[in-house]
Amino acid sequence: MASIKEIAKLAGISMGTASFVLNGKGDQMRISKATQEKVLAAAKELGYRPNISARRLRSEGEKVVPVIAILWTLDTRVSLISRFLEGIQGTFAGQGDGFELMVQPYENSKLDKLNSLITGTRFNGAIVANASDEDIAYLENNEINVPIVLYQRKSDKYSTVSVDSYQSGVMVADLFANRGHKTSGIILPNVSSQAVRLRKEGFMDRAHSYGLQVPSNHIVSGSFSEEGGYQCVKELISKGELPSSLFTLSDQMAVGALTALYEEGIRVPQDVEIMGHDNNENTKFTIPSLSTIHLPVEEMAAACVNMLMDLIEQKVKAPVSKLFNSSFVIRQSCGGVCEDN
Amino acid sequence: MASIKEIAKLAGISMGTASFVLNGKGDQMRISKATQEKVLAAAKELGYRPNISARRLRSEGEKVVPVIAILWTLDTRVSLISRFLEGIQGTFAGQGDGFELMVQPYENSKLDKLNSLITGTRFNGAIVANASDEDIAYLENNEINVPIVLYQRKSDKYSTVSVDSYQSGVMVADLFANRGHKTSGIILPNVSSQAVRLRKEGFMDRAHSYGLQVPSNHIVSGSFSEEGGYQCVKELISKGELPSSLFTLSDQMAVGALTALYEEGIRVPQDVEIMGHDNNENTKFTIPSLSTIHLPVEEMAAACVNMLMDLIEQKVKAPVSKLFNSSFVIRQSCGGVCEDN
DNA sequence: TTGAAAGCGCTAACAT
DNA sequence: ATGTTAGCGCTTTCAA
Numbered sequence: 183m184a185s186i187k188e189i190a191k192l193a194g195i196s197m198g199t200a201s202f203v204l205n206g207k208g209d210q211m212r213i214s215k216a217t218q219e220k221v222l223a224a225a226k227e228l229g230y231r232p233n234i235s236a237r238r239l240r241s242e243g244e245k246v247v248p249v250i251a252i253l254w255t256l257d258t259r260v261s262l263i264s265r266f267l268e269g270i271q272g273t274f275a276g277q278g279d280g281f282e283l284m285v286q287p288y289e290n291s292k293l294d295k296l297n298s299l300i301t302g303t304r305f306n307g308a309i310v311a312n313a314s315d316e317d318i319a320y321l322e323n324n325e326i327n328v329p330i331v332l333y334q335r336k337s338d339k340y341s342t343v344s345v346d347s348y349q350s351g352v353m354v355a356d357l358f359a360n361r362g363h364k365t366s367g368i369i370l371p372n373v374s375s376q377a378v379r380l381r382k383e384g385f386m387d388r389a390h391s392y393g394l395q396v397p398s399n400h401i402v403s404g405s406f407s408e409e410g411g412y413q414c415v416k417e418l419i420s421k422g423e424l425p426s427s428l429f430t431l432s433d434q435m436a437v438g439a440l441t442a443l444y445e446e447g448i449r450v451p452q453d454v455e456i457m458g459h460d461n462n463e464n465t466k467f468t469i470p471s472l473s474t475i476h477l478p479v480e481e482m483a484a485a486c487v488n489m490l491m492d493l494i495e496q497k498v499k500a501p502v503s504k505l506f507n508s509s510f511v512i513r514q515s516c517g518g519v520c521e522d523n
Numbered sequence: 524m525a526s527i528k529e530i531a532k533l534a535g536i537s538m539g540t541a542s543f544v545l546n547g548k549g550d551q552m553r554i555s556k557a558t559q560e561k562v563l564a565a566a567k568e569l570g571y572r573p574n575i576s577a578r579r580l581r582s583e584g585e586k587v588v589p590v591i592a593i594l595w596t597l598d599t600r601v602s603l604i605s606r607f608l609e610g611i612q613g614t615f616a617g618q619g620d621g622f623e624l625m626v627q628p629y630e631n632s633k634l635d636k637l638n639s640l641i642t643g644t645r646f647n648g649a650i651v652a653n654a655s656d657e658d659i660a661y662l663e664n665n666e667i668n669v670p671i672v673l674y675q676r677k678s679d680k681y682s683t684v685s686v687d688s689y690q691s692g693v694m695v696a697d698l699f700a701n702r703g704h705k706t707s708g709i710i711l712p713n714v715s716s717q718a719v720r721l722r723k724e725g726f727m728d729r730a731h732s733y734g735l736q737v738p739s740n741h742i743v744s745g746s747f748s749e750e751g752g753y754q755c756v757k758e759l760i761s762k763g764e765l766p767s768s769l770f771t772l773s774d775q776m777a778v779g780a781l782t783a784l785y786e787e788g789i790r791v792p793q794d795v796e797i798m799g800h801d802n803n804e805n806t807k808f809t810i811p812s813l814s815t816i817h818l819p820v821e822e823m824a825a826a827c828v829n830m831l832m833d834l835i836e837q838k839v840k841a842p843v844s845k846l847f848n849s850s851f852v853i854r855q856s857c858g859g860v861c862e863d864n
Numbered sequence: 865t866t867g868a869a870a871g872c873g874c875t876a877a878c879a880t
Numbered sequence: 881a882t883g884t885t886a887g888c889g890c891t892t893t894c895a896a
Contacts, residue, residue, distance in 0.1 A: 183587050
């Protein structure tokens with residue numbers, strides 16, 4: 183990468199002059215037009231691009247604020263990042279610049295490729311979201327020198343912010359059983375995720391102890407999207423009789439599931455009751471409105487930032503953990519008021 | 524901010540030694556336990572935090588890759604960022620590290636507060652999304668030294684990637700007129716945005732020339748969200764008779780609008796036909812499915828990155844522009860196949 | 865086991 | 881109108 187020094191040499195002038203021109207201060211500094219053109223030509227020829235780190239190092243004296251990275255997978259779960267960002271924005275808005283936020287996309291199960299986690303040359307701390315089991319294994323088995331907070335994952339080594347996903351599953355099984363259901367099904371996103379697995383386990387364990395039947399042909403999985411949920415329901419239907427209750431582990435999939443059921447003439451909640459998970463904003467507006475488990479994403483996001491800041495500033499020592507509660511949001515699709523039953 | 528130099532002084536040792544300890548290389552370099560503890564204690568006392576810029580400058584020799592920032596407002600429109608990121612990911616996945624991506628949140632109409640745009644100390648180039656009219660005015664009236672690309676905004680001074688929003692409005696008016704509608708309404712998000720204004724103008728102008736009636740009481744606005752769309756419909760209803768066609772300028776609002784209509788027993792498309800805008804993924808799964816204008820967000824995102832890279836590498840000179848086409852996605856809510864009509 | 869010092873690329877103060 | 885230079889904070893080589 184071409185530096186100012188090289189530009190200066192090529193243009194036959196000094197670094198200082200080149201710097202002025204390159205920063206648009208040529209006129210202000212009364213650099214002659216001829217010189218300015220020489221500099222610009224040289225910069226273009228060498229494909230000059232300023233080194234941000236050098237510029238920053240030199241320019242910012244006092245107010246170096248910590249850089250916080252949000253490590254988010256760029257698979258279908260990107261759609262969830264908006265609530266996370268809203269939580270951060272809502273909490274820290276107007277509090278000045280306590281930190282600098284960057285979103286660092288990474289490929290699912292390829293966290294080991296992100297070597298800025300090791301070198302610490304990009305951010306002062308990171309919030310790791312959507313970590314797969316491989317990603318977690320990588321983190322557990324390696325020395326990460328940058329402070330990190332795991333979002334919605336458990337760990338003995340690292341700090342975490344999460345809800346008790348197992349308990350969420352238990353809650354739904356309780357609800358289904360209490361509402362008199364004898365059979366149930368599960369729609370799962372096919373991502374390798376602790377949180378999803380725990381929800382399922384909690385649900386299955388409790389269902390079992392209640393005698394709520396969840397046969398294996400009523401457990402289906404699909405992509406983490408509306409389309410995935412739609413396909414899951416189609417698959418369930420193709421397999422024969424439906425259960426009277428259905429736990430969809432992601433709201434996004436639940437939206438597609440509702441559509442598939444509607445197309446097939448299966449009434450919700452009369453024929454099948456549906457519970458989603460997350461309490462995404464639009465679940466209030468599905469037809470029928472979706473009952474779901476509220477995931478306090480916004481609060482958790484703010485907690486992640488606070489915890490990470492404390493870690494970075496060495497006010498606390500890893501690992502620390504914060505556990506949030508999930509709760510029911512009862513709407514029409516399960517347990518709520520429904521006009522025509 | 525404490526530096527290594529200060530740590531070294533406080534601990535009574537040299538900078539080099541402090542650096543080793545702070546980077547977890549203490550044992551490897553056979554620094555004595557006593558010294559290591561002194562360093563760590565000093566670091567904690569001073570609240571040491573490494574300076575990322577300095578570290579980077581020192582460490583990364585060859586492969587300094589350009590930093591691209593996505594400037595996105597942290598208002599309700601954050602939900603749109605996922606498609607944008609997906610577009611970038613989908614296009615550049617596996618192409619190695621041609622650039623570094625950061626998402627830089629900013630407050631709507633406060634782009635002038637983001638002075639890294641002027642100082643160029645944060646990124647090599649930026650994609651500016653959701654710019655309000657004030658933001659655009661700020662950009663037009665100031666010398667921005669960092670290469671930028673405006674997403675979905677027009678400008679004579681800066682490079683842009685957009686669709687012809689006016690034309691989108693025209694298309695919808697055409698469709699409504701051709702389908703025999705005599706009256707129409709508009710649901711607008713209350714954000715200060717060129718794109719929204721142009722869609723509206725295109726629609727109104729063409730409606731006028733067709734004799735399609737759009738009385739002012741059928742033009743309502745609300746927040747950019749499902750809730751906003753829901754409230755808009757409630758407002759329309761409270762005002763009296765509904766038009767037979769409704770152009771909702773954002774899909775997210777359209778989802779809420781459909782729910783409000785359903786609640787009121789107004790059938791879509793039999794009583795009112797609805798057109799959304801954007802072609803968000805979930806519009807395929809609303810009940811009824813939503814007809815909408817496809818906005819090629821993913822392609823535009825990729826184009827933004829490509830254009831910005833060319834700008835940064837000085838392969839092209841600003842301003843350059845790229846215009847994409849929008850197109851109809853006809854589903855049940857307007858013009859599509861509907862079982863029970 | 866530790867210290868000294870060079871130098872990453874840049875900007876700006878100072879010198880001509 | 882342009883050149884010279886110090887130094888931002890850090891890592892790492894070399895020396896002791």
